[in-house]
Amino acid sequence: MAFPARASDWLILSLLVLAFVVFYTRREKRQYPPGPPSKPIIGNIFEVSPREAWLKFIDYKRQYGDILFFHGLGNSVLVLSSMKSIHDLLEKRGRKYSDRPTFTVVGELMGLDQSMALLPYGDEWRAHRKLAHAGLGPVAIKRYHSIQEDLAALLCQRLLSKPEDFFSHVRLYVCPTVYDLHMDYQWRKPIMKYTIHNKMSRLPLNKTSNQYITLAEETMSIITQATVPGAFICDLMPSLKYLPSWVPFQREASKGREMIESLASKPFEHVKREMASGQAPPSLTQTLLSSEVEDVPNFEHRVKWTAGVMYGAGGESTYATVLTFILAMALHPEKQSLAQAELDEVIGAECFPRIQHRDSLPYVNALVKETMRWHPVVPLGIARQSSEEDFYEGYHIPKGTIVMTNVWALALEENEEHDPKSFIPERFLKSAAKTTVDPSTYMFGFAKRVCPGKALAENSVFILISGILSMFNIEKDPQETLKPEFTPGLVSYPTPFKCQIVPRSSAHANVITSRAAQCSGK
């Protein structure tokens, strides 16, 4: 065997060995996390379906494990399906994983990127979060208890008069819970005429409805349509955003921009006027404007957008949760009776519950948790984007990777004691073995970007659900086969279904009427 004889030969050989080692080490480091097989150029990116992707991700989780990777056409997507991986990346390495993806049309062109939910991780976002904590923190939300209780009573009143329109009623009284906090009671003053919208959940509002609600619902409709993947080619080819204003999508974007700006500005100006006249009731905007953080630069702009984002961010998910509850009750009357028995015993028969009763109703709380677990309404969380490249468990995660949290997989985690697909509130009772993770630890997102409305939402969901349970029986429509089916989007709620919502007795009907009358008198 011939060996290199001269020093220069040794040098060349050493460099070759070094280059070989570096090449293979880097190749090793650049190994992506597992995922379905990929093809040249398109990779496996088309396996990420825009509709009900969570169902497919469950199958892939079984095959490839808790971290899944999809890539192709210059995109990469990481799906995290275990608390451990979510905690390791979003919590422990939060600095790298707290950005949001860029939405060219709805964000940049329509201006929604001024709102906390889409703001990049940075100083502006931090300023909005600080304001949100001031207005939605544990002490501040106590100011809203009576508003939330009134809205639950008014929802029951509507259910009493036209139970078959429950989709519309829930929409009308749940989304504005958030709006009400933003403004005040004004939206309820005009008489609203509305009917159930056949396919869509959105309210078909007419001219007699309140201008703020009409604006909010129309704007939400534009935002929802604009965020459907593929709605605008400009989202796939961002350079198209420089096309002139007469191009059709630019005209749509400019209309959307106007409406989104009005959604934030109009209620804000309304509260300011009320404050100037000394008559502003408690609301998020009012709380923030009268807070002592006025030395913050752009204070008014930030308050306007912090409060303005809440209708979209909070209404839809609360609405979806209450509808899921109604569906679950129609399917599980035996669980409903157990919750009603507890309500009757703890707060008294024919009494309307209050938020302060929350801690003394373990079964009702378990039922609320089970509603959230049984069908998570935000099944894949809200996407993040990695702001730096990273390596996790030996895998390479490129900078700019879209990161999804597979909440659906967490909720349907295999469990030895209880079937994850069945509706069993008992799994959350203290007496049961503590094998099921509390959904409030994953339903509202994670770490730095965890939902700032969580505490408020939990109160809303509790009072709406316990109010309905205490006053009504929800029953299957005997003429229909009730099959649980849900919409496929970012926020997923039951597709239209029929059920019967009947007062538990005439005494209960009277309680509803007199409790609702107290609200209208305010």
Ligand code: HEM
């Ligand atoms: C059942 C009701 C609700 C659910 C299930 C829910 C769920 C979520 C989730 C999953 C996120 C994403 C967090 C992340 O990226 O990790 C989020 C963000 C957010 N939620 Fe909620 N939410 C609810 C109600 C509310 C309410 C009532 C409000 C406002 C009053 C609200 C305001 C927000 C805002 C502003 C964000 C964006 C936070 C940010 O990007 O920094 N949510 N929510």
